[in-house]
Amino acid sequence: MTDTLTAPGTTRVVDARGSFCPGPLMELIRAIRESAPGQVIAVYSSDSGSKIDIPKWVEKAGHRLVELARRDGYDEIVVEKTH
Amino acid sequence: MNRILILGGGVGGTLTANLLVKKLRRQLKAGDVTITVVDQTGLHTYQPGFMYIAMGGERAESLQRPERGLLDSQVNLVVGEVAKVDEALRTIELRDGMRLEYDFLVLATGSRILPEAIEHFDTEAHHFYSAEAALELRKALDAFRGGRIVIGIAGMPYKCPPAPLEVAFLIEAELRQRRLRTKSELHFCSPIGRAFTIETVSEMATPILERKGIELHTFFNVESIDAERRVVQSLEGEELPYDLLILVPPHKGQQFLMDSGLAPAPGGWLPTDRATLQVGGRRNVFALGDATDLPLSKAGSTAHFEAPVVTERIVAAIEGRAIDPQRGDYLGKVMCFFEIGDGKGTLLQFDYEHPPHPPKPNQLWHLGKIVFNKTYWHTVPKGRV
Helix, strand or coil: CCCCCCCCCCCEEEECCCCCCCHHHHHHHHHHHHCCCCCEEEEEECCCCHHHHHHHHHHHHCCEEEEEEECCCCEEEEEECCC | CEEEEEECCCHHHHHHHHHHHHHCHHHHHCCCEEEEEEECCCEEECHHHHHHHHHCCCCHHHHEEEHHHHCCCCCEEEECCEEEEECCCCEEEECCCCEEECCEEEECCCCEECHHHCCCHHHHEECCCCHHHHHHHHHHHHHCCCEEEEEEECCCCCECCCHHHHHHHHHHHHHHHCCCHHHEEEEEECCCCCCCCCHHHHHHHHHHHHHCCEEEECCCCEEEEECCCCEEEECCCCEEECCEEEEECCEECCHHHHHCCCCCCCCCCECECCCCCEECCCCCEEECHHHECCCCCECHHHHHHHHHHHHHHHHHHHHCCCCCHHHHCCCCCEEEEEEEECCEEEEEEECCCCCCCCCCCEHHHHHHHHHHHHHHHHHCCCCCC
């Protein structure tokens, strides 16, 4: 899949490309802490572990996984902060 | 004249200064180069020893020596707190108003702990990231007669990533020796989805946690402490009650680096090139050790292996020659011992491309760590290993 625009409604982009696990997850957690409920965060990660770790964390933390998409050389994981 | 200014007299700063002297003797003698270390206290602290104050009978006095005695006599030492770096003027300013000029700047400013960032941390939680706190933890362990011990991490990144697991293993062994194990529960909270950030280490540590009966809680990012109910709460919505709470405090880079525009808030970690160790693409500014934003262990070992890279790059620039690629690129090398308890340890050795494959824990690696701790003063800061 080639590069596409980040999902509509995204309020913040966390570009963690080049950061290794657990860097992207930690960056998302920081963004979640700083965001308000309802805000949508897109994480870009080139680490292959993120597409597994981040959805698991999102489920445990009770937030909502909006989208998980393969982009050009990285994954985009979109998360809505629900509470 | 080339003025080399090194901020920080820890492992990275001290070793870089001493290595530079070895490579620049002629230029120093001719007065073409000056090397200055600025350190806040003038005391060099061996921080890996803190854990042994809590767990191994180490004394705080044994972990500090005057920085002056560790530096080559040709290195100037200024004791003072840095307030600001002015990149346009190539100066740094100290809190007392003193200004120092530089042509090359080495930022070996380490990390700082912020227990106060979490409410009730100071009254409810113990840690081992300072000599005083480690001694308090020792007293709390001595007074412990059974109950729930919770060990967790209140913010990443933090210094010496294996340390919380090591403490869990060592406490478990101690409780067995004191015949308190059957009266105690041990809980280990990891912020990520496994026991340790590096997968191969996690694969080694997880069965040991199981064997020792230490309950692993994954995705537990410490958010708050309810002091009244004596529970620690996670961002993920879990709660764990405790009788003894041991938390790694949140860590940050130095405030003056953020104030000077060198490191972004809120973390304060310097944006550092993983190979050249240059900061934000600046030709003459380098970072090493805890201060960087590299995805590596914040540990003395990292600084130890980064110092020769910074040295080679500065020396090559001063001598007007090409950088030796064998010595001038950092490949991510880190090496550290890992305590398992019961007098056993293992070794973590890795770089950017090669994850660690820890050998089966044995007494040799535990003894290796003890010998390294004792001989540190004569080896690492002086560039002998």
